[in-house]
Amino acid sequence: MSRENTSTEDLSQWTDVLTPDRGWLDFRLGELWVYRHLVMRFFRRDFVASYKQTILGPLWFVIPPILTTLIFTVVFGRIGRISTNGQPDFLFFMLGVTVWNFFATSLNKASLTFSNNSGLFGKVYFPRLVLPLSTILTNLLTFAIQFAVFVFFALIFWWRGGHVEPNWRVVVLPILLVQMAALGLGIGCIVCALTTRFRDFAFMVTFGTQLWMYASCVVYPLSQISKGLRWVFILNPMVPIIEAFRFACLGGGMVEIWHLAISATVTAILLFVGLIMFSRAEKTFMDTI
Amino acid sequence: MSVVIKLENLSKRYRLGSISRSMLYEDMQRFWAKLRKKEDPLAWVGVGPSEQSGETREIWALKDVNLEIRDGEVLGIIGRNGSGKSTLLKILSKITAPTSGRALVKGRVASLLEVGTGFHMELTGRENIYINGMILGMAKDEIDGRFDEIVEFSGVEKFIDTPIKRYSSGMLVRLAFAVAAHLEPEILIVDEVLAVGDSAFQRKCLNRMNTVAREGRTILFVSHQAAAVENICRRGVVLESGQLKFDGTQSEAISYYASTFTQRSGCLRDRADRRGNGDLRVQAIEFRDSQQRVVTTAHAGEDLDIHLYFENATPHLARPSLYVQLHVKSDLDIPIFTQSNIYTGDSFAANLPERGALVCRLRRLPLPSALFRLSYTVASAPTGGVVLDALESAAEMHVEGGDFFGSGLLPPIHQGVALVDGQWRLELDATEPGKSPPTNVLVTS
Numbered sequence: 215m216s217r218e219n220t221s222t223e224d225l226s227q228w229t230d231v232l233t234p235d236r237g238w239l240d241f242r243l244g245e246l247w248v249y250r251h252l253v254m255r256f257f258r259r260d261f262v263a264s265y266k267q268t269i270l271g272p273l274w275f276v277i278p279p280i281l282t283t284l285i286f287t288v289v290f291g292r293i294g295r296i297s298t299n300g301q302p303d304f305l306f307f308m309l310g311v312t313v314w315n316f317f318a319t320s321l322n323k324a325s326l327t328f329s330n331n332s333g334l335f336g337k338v339y340f341p342r343l344v345l346p347l348s349t350i351l352t353n354l355l356t357f358a359i360q361f362a363v364f365v366f367f368a369l370i371f372w373w374r375g376g377h378v379e380p381n382w383r384v385v386v387l388p389i390l391l392v393q394m395a396a397l398g399l400g401i402g403c404i405v406c407a408l409t410t411r412f413r414d415f416a417f418m419v420t421f422g423t424q425l426w427m428y429a430s431c432v433v434y435p436l437s438q439i440s441k442g443l444r445w446v447f448i449l450n451p452m453v454p455i456i457e458a459f460r461f462a463c464l465g466g467g468m469v470e471i472w473h474l475a476i477s478a479t480v481t482a483i484l485l486f487v488g489l490i491m492f493s494r495a496e497k498t499f500m501d502t503i
Numbered sequence: 504m505s506v507v508i509k510l511e512n513l514s515k516r517y518r519l520g521s522i523s524r525s526m527l528y529e530d531m532q533r534f535w536a537k538l539r540k541k542e543d544p545l546a547w548v549g550v551g552p553s554e555q556s557g558e559t560r561e562i563w564a565l566k567d568v569n570l571e572i573r574d575g576e577v578l579g580i581i582g583r584n585g586s587g588k589s590t591l592l593k594i595l596s597k598i599t600a601p602t603s604g605r606a607l608v609k610g611r612v613a614s615l616l617e618v619g620t621g622f623h624m625e626l627t628g629r630e631n632i633y634i635n636g637m638i639l640g641m642a643k644d645e646i647d648g649r650f651d652e653i654v655e656f657s658g659v660e661k662f663i664d665t666p667i668k669r670y671s672s673g674m675l676v677r678l679a680f681a682v683a684a685h686l687e688p689e690i691l692i693v694d695e696v697l698a699v700g701d702s703a704f705q706r707k708c709l710n711r712m713n714t715v716a717r718e719g720r721t722i723l724f725v726s727h728q729a730a731a732v733e734n735i736c737r738r739g740v741v742l743e744s745g746q747l748k749f750d751g752t753q754s755e756a757i758s759y760y761a762s763t764f765t766q767r768s769g770c771l772r773d774r775a776d777r778r779g780n781g782d783l784r785v786q787a788i789e790f791r792d793s794q795q796r797v798v799t800t801a802h803a804g805e806d807l808d809i810h811l812y813f814e815n816a817t818p819h820l821a822r823p824s825l826y827v828q829l830h831v832k833s834d835l836d837i838p839i840f841t842q843s844n845i846y847t848g849d850s851f852a853a854n855l856p857e858r859g860a861l862v863c864r865l866r867r868l869p870l871p872s873a874l875f876r877l878s879y880t881v882a883s884a885p886t887g888g889v890v891l892d893a894l895e896s897a898a899e900m901h902v903e904g905g906d907f908f909g910s911g912l913l914p915p916i917h918q919g920v921a922l923v924d925g926q927w928r929l930e931l932d933a934t935e936p937g938k939s940p941p942t943n944v945l946v947t948s
Binding site for chain 1: 517518530593594595596597598599600601602603604605606607608609610611612614620621623625626630633634637638639640642643666
């Protein structure tokens with residue numbers, strides 16, 4: 215076959231055409247669907263294997279957030295005397311910590327996809343996105359358990375007459391969960407793609423998420439921020455999400471539809487950029503890692 | 504038969520060296536130029552990267568490889584380490600992308616670059632069969648359908664619901680191979696790493712590949728030990744420095760490959776591929792017979808002295824121990840034997856002179872007529888010591904005839920690479936095995 219007609223030749227008879235570049239927007243999501251069972255397998259593997267040979271077993275899903283909440287309650291609630299919109303400070307911090315944990319773990323795990331699995335990726339091909347997606351499922355399950363514990367504590371506070379007023383807006387929360395997963399995945403993918411060339415980003419991400427938490431209304435409500443500065447916080451996609459969770463579950467928080475719209479837009483952009491960078495990096499990262 | 508794999512000017516470039524801060528800057532320059540649709544400002548003009556003077560930072564692992572592989576073909580890809588064959592496999596199994604050119608593939612590709620990929624020690628055999636199978640590209644239904652077969656093949660039925668960390672290593676390998684063996688791709692890529700393990704396991708691998716080949720599927724087998732695949736492959740190609748140098752039948756490819764090991768002279772001064780700190784360097788290798796005459800060919804059954812002429816940059820330094828090792832390999836890179844002063848218990852003076860020779864005498868050389876390649880290592884200790892000098896393929900050793908057995912007869916090379924002395928006799932009283940021999944046999948000679 216001559217080189218001249220390459221552009222017009224029919225490539226449909228080939229299963230795979232391996233070229234240096236593929237389209238910017240070719241995320242191969244169809245291929246991901248073919249491998250959906252593998253996503254589930256990895257999810258089960260991670261979940262089953264993570265607490266084998268520990269004495270407390272599944273309790274480890276709930277111990278860290280409770281301890282963190284206690285520390286926050288003492289440090290920020292009692293010593294720092296940060297206002298919590300009149301809600302029980304324990305519940306206020308616990309909800310923030312639980313929601314934030316879900317996001318932060320999704321981001322961290324996604325950003326470590328290449329470096330944690332280079333052994334596996336060097337041996338065999340499957341869509342690399344399978345791994346971050348399966349860790350998101352693991353995180354979702356962890357979140358469900360932690361959220362159940364939160365509900366348990368909320369019931370206790372409510373029964374003892376605490377200021378807890380959940381409302382019908384909780385129906386929006388699953389959508390916000392998906393959004394957080396998408397946000398974590400998007401930023402995780404960006405970091406992941408950058409770490410294939412520059413390892414520095416791996417260090418920055420752990421530190422960065424911690425700093426980001428303090429900028430995300432986890433330990434204080436948005437209402438405590440002065441009016442002039444609020445718009446900066448609203449640009450942070452995590453702020454409206456956390457405030458929305460507080461509003462729906464506890465009955466106090468500062469969130470508007472357009473806050474959530476900004477947050478969703480930022481998420482969509484970051485996810486899009488993340489997927490582009492990830493799919494460009496996944497083809498050659500084995501050469502550099 | 505239709506073409507199932509087609510490589511068109513396939514090339515792959517690797518960057519060498521560590522990642523530096525300037526890379527980020529260069530990356531940004533490239534990106535900016537690309538955005539403005541300008542030429543890469545950092546691209547070399549007119550010269551290939553290997554011709555670039557000074558520091559070469561890029562290497563072409565594959566360069567303009569064109570190849571068509573047809574349905575049902577069993578192709579052996581031979582090449583030395585670093586010739587680009589692993590890179591080719593990685594591109595075909597989608598682990599990495601080419602730098603330019605393209606590869607067209609028809610049908611499902613499964614690569615057995617390593618068995619047991621993705622095994623998780625905490626999970627049971629059953630769960631691992633599913634994970635491993637799916638990673639290798641099997642659909643869930645396929646695994647469901649073949650599950651019993653896989654378990655039976657592996658022979659670990661009893662322990663299938665036990666975490667595999669409790670398995671013996673043999674059971675693990677069997678389980679892993681059972682999964683791999685039940686893949687049914689149109690194209691199977693097998694790396695030589697699969698050919699490790701005990702001989703029973705190797706035989707099982709080879710049998711299985713023969714079966715697959717007879718079923719009319721395409722197999723690519725990659726090796727630098729050409730002989731290991733001679734029986735399976737019908738067609739062979741030779742890769743050398745990233746380029747396709749030969750394409751023909753497997754036996755033609757093997758002889759071509761063997762001929763590429765060019766004659767190297769005894770002088771090693773110009774060899775740049777050494778390892779070691781250079782405190783002591785072997786400058787030449789020379790062979791001498793028992794009368795100390797310099798020879799170019801050795802003879803089986805005769806003593807041979809191998810002289811390693813060295814230059815010692817640190818004559819003032821007293822070395823408590825010096826460890827010298829000679830590795831002898833066949834021309835197809837199969838290790839034949841290793842000789843070292845630690846095995847023989849010999850030691851050298853602590854203060855070596857500025858120049859001298861370390862001499863190893865091989866007694867009654869037990870090798871048939873063939874070409875062998877010699878590598879050496881000089882180190883301060885056998886393990887964990889400082890390597891002073893080491894060189895692969897430092898010299899060629901021609902063995903030509905000889906009278907090893909005292910009868911003037913020698914077996915040809917394809918009947919074995921070693922000559923082992925022995926003696927034959929008839930025992931009249933030994934009528935069945937296990938019976939102790941009569942005492943009179945024991946007293947002879």
